[in-house]
Amino acid sequence: MTAPIFRFKGRAIPFRPGESVAAALDAAGVTLLGHDALGQANRYFCGIGACQNCVALIDGVVRETCLTLAAQGMVVVPMEDAGG
Amino acid sequence: MAEIDVLIVGAGPAGMAAAIEAGKAGLRVVVLEQHQTPGGAIFRQAIADAPAVRIPPRVAAIRHELSAAFAASRIETRYGHVFLGIDSDGFVLAEDRNTGAFVTLKAKSIVLALGAVEKILPRPGWERAGVSTAGGLQVMMKETGRAPAGRVLLAGNGPLLVAVAAQMAALGNPPVAVIEAGDPFRRFAAGVALAAFHQHLAVEAFGYLRELRRHRVEWQRGATLQRIERDGEGLIACVRNSAGEIKFIRADRIGLHDGIRSNEFGLAPANARGPLVVHAGDCREALGAEAAIADGRAAGMRVAAALRGFTHAEPRELTRLRQAEAILSRLFAPVETAHPLAALPDDTVLCRCENRNVGELKALCGGADGLTGREVKHHGRFAMGSCQGRFCADNTAALMAHLRPDLPAPQARDLTGTRWPIRPVPIAALAASGVGQAKEQEI
Amino acid sequence: MQSRHLRNAVVIGAGICGAATAYFLSRRGVNVRLLDARAPAAEATGAADGAVSVASKRPGPMMNAALLGIRLYRELAEAGLLADLFKTRSTFIVARHDDECAVLEAHAAALSGAGVGAEILSQATARGRFPALAPATRMVVEVRGEGHAIGYRIVHRLIAASGLAVDRHEPVTRLILCERGQRIRAVETAKSRIEADAVIVAAGGGSGALLGLAHVLSPRKGQLLVTERAPSLNAGMPGAIMSGRYLMSKGSQTGPNGKPARGIGLVVDPLTTGQFLIGGTREDGGEAGSNDIDAVARILADAVALVPGLANIRLLRGFAGVRMAVADGLPLIGRLPGLTNGYVVTGFEGDGICLGPVAGQAIAALACGENSALDLTPFDPGRFDGLKVAA
Ligand SMILES: Cc1cc2nc3c(=O)[nH]c(=O)nc-3n(C[C@H](O)[C@H](O)[C@H](O)COP(=O)(O)OP(=O)(O)OC[C@H]3O[C@@H](n4cnc5c(N)ncnc54)[C@H](O)[C@@H]3O)c2cc1C
Ligand SMILES: Cc1cc2nc3c(=O)[nH]c(=O)nc-3n(C[C@H](O)[C@H](O)[C@H](O)COP(=O)(O)OP(=O)(O)OC[C@H]3O[C@@H](n4cnc5c(N)ncnc54)[C@H](O)[C@@H]3O)c2cc1C
Ligand code: FES
Numbered sequence: 001m002t003a004p005i006f007r008f009k010g011r012a013i014p015f016r017p018g019e020s021v022a023a024a025l026d027a028a029g030v031t032l033l034g035h036d037a038l039g040q041a042n043r044y045f046c047g048i049g050a051c052q053n054c055v056a057l058i059d060g061v062v063r064e065t066c067l068t069l070a071a072q073g074m075v076v077v078p079m080e081d082a083g084g
Numbered sequence: 085m086a087e088i089d090v091l092i093v094g095a096g097p098a099g100m101a102a103a104i105e106a107g108k109a110g111l112r113v114v115v116l117e118q119h120q121t122p123g124g125a126i127f128r129q130a131i132a133d134a135p136a137v138r139i140p141p142r143v144a145a146i147r148h149e150l151s152a153a154f155a156a157s158r159i160e161t162r163y164g165h166v167f168l169g170i171d172s173d174g175f176v177l178a179e180d181r182n183t184g185a186f187v188t189l190k191a192k193s194i195v196l197a198l199g200a201v202e203k204i205l206p207r208p209g210w211e212r213a214g215v216s217t218a219g220g221l222q223v224m225m226k227e228t229g230r231a232p233a234g235r236v237l238l239a240g241n242g243p244l245l246v247a248v249a250a251q252m253a254a255l256g257n258p259p260v261a262v263i264e265a266g267d268p269f270r271r272f273a274a275g276v277a278l279a280a281f282h283q284h285l286a287v288e289a290f291g292y293l294r295e296l297r298r299h300r301v302e303w304q305r306g307a308t309l310q311r312i313e314r315d316g317e318g319l320i321a322c323v324r325n326s327a328g329e330i331k332f333i334r335a336d337r338i339g340l341h342d343g344i345r346s347n348e349f350g351l352a353p354a355n356a357r358g359p360l361v362v363h364a365g366d367c368r369e370a371l372g373a374e375a376a377i378a379d380g381r382a383a384g385m386r387v388a389a390a391l392r393g394f395t396h397a398e399p400r401e402l403t404r405l406r407q408a409e410a411i412l413s414r415l416f417a418p419v420e421t422a423h424p425l426a427a428l429p430d431d432t433v434l435c436r437c438e439n440r441n442v443g444e445l446k447a448l449c450g451g452a453d454g455l456t457g458r459e460v461k462h463h464g465r466f467a468m469g470s471c472q473g474r475f476c477a478d479n480t481a482a483l484m485a486h487l488r489p490d491l492p493a494p495q496a497r498d499l500t501g502t503r504w505p506i507r508p509v510p511i512a513a514l515a516a517s518g519v520g521q522a523k524e525q526e527i
Numbered sequence: 528m529q530s531r532h533l534r535n536a537v538v539i540g541a542g543i544c545g546a547a548t549a550y551f552l553s554r555r556g557v558n559v560r561l562l563d564a565r566a567p568a569a570e571a572t573g574a575a576d577g578a579v580s581v582a583s584k585r586p587g588p589m590m591n592a593a594l595l596g597i598r599l600y601r602e603l604a605e606a607g608l609l610a611d612l613f614k615t616r617s618t619f620i621v622a623r624h625d626d627e628c629a630v631l632e633a634h635a636a637a638l639s640g641a642g643v644g645a646e647i648l649s650q651a652t653a654r655g656r657f658p659a660l661a662p663a664t665r666m667v668v669e670v671r672g673e674g675h676a677i678g679y680r681i682v683h684r685l686i687a688a689s690g691l692a693v694d695r696h697e698p699v700t701r702l703i704l705c706e707r708g709q710r711i712r713a714v715e716t717a718k719s720r721i722e723a724d725a726v727i728v729a730a731g732g733g734s735g736a737l738l739g740l741a742h743v744l745s746p747r748k749g750q751l752l753v754t755e756r757a758p759s760l761n762a763g764m765p766g767a768i769m770s771g772r773y774l775m776s777k778g779s780q781t782g783p784n785g786k787p788a789r790g791i792g793l794v795v796d797p798l799t800t801g802q803f804l805i806g807g808t809r810e811d812g813g814e815a816g817s818n819d820i821d822a823v824a825r826i827l828a829d830a831v832a833l834v835p836g837l838a839n840i841r842l843l844r845g846f847a848g849v850r851m852a853v854a855d856g857l858p859l860i861g862r863l864p865g866l867t868n869g870y871v872v873t874g875f876e877g878d879g880i881c882l883g884p885v886a887g888q889a890i891a892a893l894a895c896g897e898n899s900a901l902d903l904t905p906f907d908p909g910r911f912d913g914l915k916v917a918a
Contacts, residue, residue, distance in 0.1 A: 018131030032213040037756035043213040047220030052470035508841035519824035
């Protein structure tokens with residue numbers, strides 16, 4: 001059985017069921033999650049949904065990657081490419 | 085739908101304990117939790133098959149007992165629900181992340197057990213990718229059973245740093261060093277007091293230190309992280325050690341931590357007309373897991389009693405645990421006595437969300453006109469961004485107080501205010517909620 | 528330039544009216560004490576939208592005042608004082624339903640007749656000018672030459688430019704008259720008694736108690752929302768949107784089952800930060816309190832119907848404020864009847880950000896015995912009997 005994956009910037013990111021998007025990206029060596037509207041680095045920071053630094057567009061909705069469980073086929077887009 | 089008797093927000097130790105107690109009283113209890121599992125910051129569950137992070141045996145026993153009682157209570161728990169606040173009509177608002185739907189609930193009483201957030205002092209470069217909180221690293225480690233990869237540096241102040249370091253070491257990747265502003269070994273009196281007063285905490289701390297020694301992790305006491313710079317793909321930390329020397333440490337990740345504080349941002353004090361609202365656990369006063377359980381239990385009993393017309397006082401254990409916390413802070417008191425924010429360069433980011441720096445705050449505080457916290461927020465945008473002040477309101481208020489010693493010290497709350505949503509929420513969820521349709525007339 | 532008539536003045540209230548009055552008095556060399564019960568912009572001015580706009584006005588004294596208000600903002604921006612704080616932009620009044628179109632057409636004609644640049648846009652032009660707008664809109668009227676200003680920032684700038692240090696947390700409890708009752712001799716606060724040559728009451732909701740005006744002023748709560756930044760959506764919005772419904776019946780309506788009346792007049796303003804300000808309600812009632820989900824969900828549903836892209840961004844915060852409305856719909860700007868050195872400037876309901884500076888300028892001129900561009904006759908406080916200083 002192959003590991004489930006989601007997509008981030010065209011990359012296939014494998015994850016283990018129950019793992020957050022942030023944890024899976026971290027395991028794949030991604031620490032820069034994109035940039036916010038002020039051009040600052042988005043990154044995993046507090047891990048508990050408080051800091052809002054880890055947001056990305058997940059299947060079309062702005063979400064904290066640290067609170068969102070990864071799912072097969074999910075599409076995760078950095079905020080600068082979100083087109084908002 | 086029947087009105088809920090007790091709505092509990094947060095399924096950490098405090099919320100779980102409150103739910104168990106209120107459930108025992110035969111009340112209709114519902115718990116909202118943003119995660120998909122209970123446990124909160126300390127008892128976070130690992131995903132299937134992941135190795136568990138090592139916790140002291142006594143803590144493991146507490147966890148086991150609480151989890152078993154919570155499971156047995158069969159309290160209705162709605163996971164994936166982010167609580168957004170209580171509106172002016174007393175409705176509890178939440179977003180169901182499982183469906184993206186907006187949820188409004190009515191309850192007779194509400195226990196807010198939203199836990200704590202870590203205090204993070206700003207340092208030049210703290211806004212960079214690769215820098216997180218130490219608790220954030222711990223959260224990920226507990227969830228995945230993996231230590232954070234690469235060279236990890238932990239820095240700041242307080243016992244959590246050594247706990248995280250020991251847990252990392254046990255999972256196979258000890259940190260390159262732990263930079264600690266305090267020096268508990270020099271606070272002999274506080275150490276003795278802790279050993280006498282709360283033996284378990286002292287024993288746990290020694291356990292962690294033993295683990296660090298075994299893995300030859302350097303615990304640099306009386307040292308401070310001065311700034312963080314980029315170094316190719318990695319980071320380079322500039323550290324001042326207890327002898328005043330500057331050393332550079334290369335790292336892939338840096339975990340910061342300067343204590344914890346209640347996560348009560350934006351929450352209004354209880355509204356006399358609305359439902360009974362009680363804060364519990366770290367959300368009321370950040371005293372750690374043991375206190376959270378005791379306080380949660382008391383909150384559960386208190387709302388159960390209040391629904392029948394009594395009030396209940398704070399549990400007695402709390403006095404003791406508060407003293408234990410106070411001893412711990414003395415033990416870890418920073419060696420450097422200068423104000424930790426006083427010497428920051430002007431371009432140090434103070435408010436990450438709005439990218440506002442120390443120099444901008446100084447400019448606002450420089451004139452003859454003594455601005456209030458709310459005015460500083462308005463004109464400097466401090467605490468105006470998406471984290472809603474969770475990581476800058478304390479620091480901004482503290483620096484304001486330092487810059488203007490003659491004026492009353494502002495509080496974080498003066499900057500954040502009280503309002504909902506307490507967390508940003510997609511407009512789509514609200515617009516599609518159907519709430520309010522046909523009730524309003526247009527003008 | 529020292530005023531010939533006035534050496535010092537006390538201004539009560541540091542909202543936009545008080546701050547503007549203080550600024551224009553200071554410019555004349557008058558020594559000003561600016562007192563506030565809380566802090567600058569702590570009340571309505573700090574909880575307002577900030578349309579500096581004539582778009583919803585019908586010809587009459589309020590339209591004239593609004594046109595002068597906009598002109599003053601433009602002048603102060605050109606002079607540099609408000610350069611970065613006054614955003615010039617059009618207001619787009621949008622009809623979604625057929626019944627709004629006739630009203631909108633008549634309104635556009637009335638605006639043009641009064642010399643306001645208003646134009647009905649063709650569907651194609653509207654789409655080109657305003658990519659963020661929902662395709663299903665029926666009619667769009669562009670009102671040009673308007674702007675937006677954040678009330679609290681204007682207040683801060685005016686105070687800083689006056690060089691004043693505001694007396695914060697200093698509520699005025701009473702005005703003290705001289706023996707013959709024709710002059711205000713001093714104002715009393717919890718801490719002190721302050722003598723002055725002139726006293727200007729600009730205390731918003733606090734004015735009623737000081738002047739025995741409670742029967743003339745009534746509070747109207749308003750709720751507003753702010754989103755996170757969304758730069759590209761913001762770029763697709765060249766100005767503010769106002770729902771055509773807003774024009775159809777302005778003012779409050781009786782609520783069902785004795786609940787206070789309220790209505791929603793949708794306005795979406797793109798801010799220079801890339802955020803959006805979305806409002807708002809008009810509710811009969813006193814306390815600002817916080818937001819209620821009924822109003823918020825309804826405002827956002829309406830907003831998304833006009834600007835679908837808003838659905839993809841997040842609501843950051845909500846807040847509420849109280850506007851002070853005068854019984855006949857016109858503000859009180861002028862000398863207090865029977866007093867030689869007492870003035871009032873308040874009661875701007877939902878227009879005080881637009882009108883506060885021009886009203887403050889007029890009051891400062893009046894207090895110094897000079898004329899101003901704004902004709903104060905329709906706003907004379909003397910039109911109400913019973914207005915008296917509680918001695
Ligand atoms: C990152 C972090 C790591 C920590 N690690 C340790 C540790 O290892 N050992 C230790 O002794 N103490 C630790 N603490 C301190 C810890 O807070 C307490 O020991 C204990 O967990 C407090 O229990 P509580 O129930 O009050 O709060 P928490 O355990 O924090 O529980 C709060 C719960 O509320 C939920 N919640 C928060 N906001 C919302 C919302 N808006 N909507 C819905 N749900 C929400 C959270 O997901 C969480 O489950 C840590 C604190 C933090 C912040
Ligand atoms: C939701 C909302 C949206 C709005 N949108 C717009 C808009 O788009 N465009 C527009 O032009 N206008 C708008 N307004 C209206 C505008 O905000 C008000 O008309 C204006 O701010 C009133 O200013 P003020 O100075 O008269 O009163 P305030 O701003 O209320 O100031 C009065 C000040 O007096 C102080 N005070 C009160 N009593 C005392 C006392 N006894 N002693 C000392 N100080 C005292 C208060 O603390 C306060 O700071 C809006 C208002 C609201 C609530
Ligand atoms: S890391 Fe802070 S919200 Fe996700």
